[in-house]
Amino acid sequence: MxxxxxxxxxxxxxxxxxxxxxxxxxxxxxxxxxxxxxxxxxxxxxxxxxxxxxxxxxxxxxxxxxxxxxxxxxxxxxxxxxxxxxxxxxxxxxxxxxxxxxFIAGLRLSDVWQHLSEEEKSTIVDQLRLAFEILRSIPSPGIFGGIFGGPLPHRYFFSLDNEHEVTGPFSAEEDLCRALVLRSARNWESWDRRGWMTDFFARPLPLTLRGHDSVLTHSDFQRKNILIREDYFPSTNPG
CATH class of the missing domain: 3.30.200.20 (Phosphorylase Kinase; domain 1)
Incomplete structure (x- = not known):
């Protein structure tokens, strides 16, 4: 592999x-x-x-x-x-x-998706599934954080004051959940308001986000971030 x-x-x-x-x-x-x-x-x-x-x-x-x-x-x-x-x-x-x-020349999947046949879509989905299976099988460092340790690089865990309780890295999902709650609370405090999202994070997340190992994944996986080679399928020309 x-x-x-x-x-x-x-x-x-x-x-x-x-x-x-x-x-x-x-x-x-x-x-x-x-x-x-x-x-x-x-x-x-x-x-x-x-x-x-x-x-x-x-x-x-x-x-x-x-x-x-x-x-x-x-x-x-x-x-x-x-x-x-x-x-x-x-x-x-x-x-x-x-x-x-x-630089890899290609077309964004979001631009060509509607022009693809069902067979072509299935081919792409199969390749993406394989890529994610491999991605998530890469040995984990055992934390929820950056590739080589350090803070979790996502806006949901951003802190202007570099609060470790918000940025991580986190050794357990419980700490990850607490960080989401704290980050949300800090955000609403800056607006001098109490947000419903903070309450939402505080109630169900600790019950659902537990017992999982950390894996490598993609934090912004959507069609606009996937490139298809222009010659991959004849039908990928939007024109």
Whole structure:
């Protein structure tokens, strides 16, 4: 299943792939920040951007980019049946994290789904199911947190004050549930209100989220984040 040993610890920063494995010299900061092809994002451009540079690199950068994204790419690279771009570089510069990745040409599944036959959809679903089975079989570090430890990199566990009780990592699901409740309470307190979501988290979650092991997974798995090669199916041309 794996062609090489998966990394066990976080890489040192800055991290750069050997130049012999790159499709071209890495883009400069000027090339990155002046790139005109930008991918859609729910984030404000001042906090996070994802751009295409020189038709060879996809660069995600900004103060709201997580190192965990680069760590995940390095980890799954050892599992060829998990389709993902290769990480080319990851470094901090003036308070911004830069993650430079392989550009893979393709169409978003959300754009072509309606044009696919049922057989084509089933083929894609089968491949995604296999990828997730492999992803979730990767040995867990035994915590609910980042790839190589550290805080759980998700907005539901974000804390401006870096409260460990909110950010994790968590050794048990009970701690994970408490963090969700505390994070929700902190959010509503900032609005000087008591939110119904806090009460919801506090009641049923501790009863349902227990007795499970931590597994590696994808936190934003939806059609718009899945690429289909343009020549994969003849019917994937939306036009």
């Amino acid at each position: 794996s062609t090489k040993s998966a990394p066990k610890v976080a890489p040192t920063r800055p991290w750069f792939r050997d130049g012999n494995e790159l499709p071209a010299p890495l883009p400069t900061r000027v090339q990155i920040e002046t790139a005109t092809t930008e991918y859609p994002s729910i984030y404000n451009a001042s906090s996070r951007r994802t751009v295409l540079v020189n038709q060879k690199f996809v660069v995600k950068y900004g103060p709201a980019v997580f190192e965990n994204e680069g760590h995940a790419l390095l980890l799954v690279e050892s599992y060829p049946h998990i389709p993902a771009p290769r990480l080319y570089a990851m470094y901090w510069e003036e308070g911004k994290l830069f993650i430079i990745m392989e």
